[in-house]
Amino acid sequence: MNKTLENSEKPKNLRSMDQERAKRAWDCIQEVKNNDTEVKKKYRSYVKNAPALIQINGLGNALAFYRSKIGKEETGESKLSPEKKAYSILYNHINGWIKGKRKEINDTLEWIIGQNTSSMDVFSVTVEIMSFLGWLERFAEAELPEENDKIEKNNP
Numbered sequence: 001m002n003k004t005l006e007n008s009e010k011p012k013n014l015r016s017m018d019q020e021r022a023k024r025a026w027d028c029i030q031e032v033k034n035n036d037t038e039v040k041k042k043y044r045s046y047v048k049n050a051p052a053l054i055q056i057n058g059l060g061n062a063l064a065f066y067r068s069k070i071g072k073e074e075t076g077e078s079k080l081s082p083e084k085k086a087y088s089i090l091y092n093h094i095n096g097w098i099k100g101k102r103k104e105i106n107d108t109l110e111w112i113i114g115q116n117t118s119s120m121d122v123f124s125v126t127v128e129i130m131s132f133l134g135w136l137e138r139f140a141e142a143e144l145p146e147e148n149d150k151i152e153k154n155n156p
């Protein structure tokens with residue numbers, strides 16, 4: 001008897017990693033769209049620059065930079081400036097993606113500087129984050145306003 005799967009036996013939710021990245025990135029961008037225009041513009045700009053920042057400085061340095069831009073967390077995300085809020089959202093999107101893929105990671109930056117993390121582990125996570133950022137960047141370009149876009153105001 002042939003053990004190949006027939007159409008009725010195929011798993012219905014078999015998705016590629018790229019499809020999972022795309023779906024999560026789409027959901028992230030939809031979340032960003034619920035913010036004010038300045039946050040959306042800043043987020044789009046930061047996502048566009050994220051891959052270069054990571055390639056030039058490394059994942060750990062890039063995440064440390066984002067955290068430094070967010071500032072003290074006790075202010076609460078609702079009280080953050082548009083710049084800080086956009087950095088916070090991006091950091092959380094990156095961290096959330098990796099947390100979903102690697103259960104041992106609670107905070108990516110803390111994991112990178114941890115004692116038990118090898119350079120090969122960091123490289124593997126960096127490759128995954130770069131792939132995820134590719135989707136975030138595409139959807140941000142399609143769905144979010146650019147920083148130089150003018151906002152039309154209705155003047156009575």
